[in-house]
Amino acid sequence: MRIRIIGSCGSGKSTLAKELSDKYGIPSYELDNLIWDRSAENLRYPESVRDDSIQSIISSEAWIIEGVQCKDWTIKSIQEADLIFVLAPNVFIRDYRIIKRFVLSRMGLQPWNYKQSFKNLCKMIVKWNHQYNTEEVICTINKNHKTATITKNKKQAIQLIEHHLEVVVSEIEKNFRIKQGLSKEEMQW
Numbered sequence: 001m002r003i004r005i006i007g008s009c010g011s012g013k014s015t016l017a018k019e020l021s022d023k024y025g026i027p028s029y030e031l032d033n034l035i036w037d038r039s040a041e042n043l044r045y046p047e048s049v050r051d052d053s054i055q056s057i058i059s060s061e062a063w064i065i066e067g068v069q070c071k072d073w074t075i076k077s078i079q080e081a082d083l084i085f086v087l088a089p090n091v092f093i094r095d096y097r098i099i100k101r102f103v104l105s106r107m108g109l110q111p112w113n114y115k116q117s118f119k120n121l122c123k124m125i126v127k128w129n130h131q132y133n134t135e136e137v138i139c140t141i142n143k144n145h146k147t148a149t150i151t152k153n154k155k156q157a158i159q160l161i162e163h164h165l166e167v168v169v170s171e172i173e174k175n176f177r178i179k180q181g182l183s184k185e186e187m188q189w
Helices: 013-024 047-058 072-080 091-106 118-130 134-143 154-180
Strands: 002-007 028-030 063-067 083-087 149-151
Touching: 002 013, 002 072, 002 134, 013 028, 013 063, 013 083, 013 154, 047 063, 047 072, 063 072, 072 134, 083 134, 083 154, 091 118, 149 154
Parallel strands: 002 063, 002 083, 028 063, 083 149
Antiparallel strands: none
């Protein structure tokens, strides 16, 4: 299964990706970790390294990719995804999560991928939260002939994934029955 999770800062992308990864045994990837070389502050990987990394991930059988980015270099992850979720909780819930993460990481109580600064906090709240253009993201997904499911929380996303898996399994069983010439009753274990 290939899942793409998109949303503003503080929307719950990383939390959902980790939970899904743990539950289904699918590796998850943060797009930020393909952009930023964490060995130094404000050091980006060369675009060629970033692009090779995402191509390698997308080429694998199963993945969960999460990030705010919905740009040219991430389009293939949208095109190849089986499921696409756009997380859109209330803006004030996202503000709270961003501030909470900032405080906990600055106090050393929650590890984070990089050192949180006040400048970064402001950028996350303003640019990557309040100014995040969800409609543009949906438009990009639609232009690539895909459908996104907009959810307010991870519970909705998990329910939709479980429904998707039930449909897939049902379809596999149906195709197997047809191929083997078996009735539905004969398929029961």
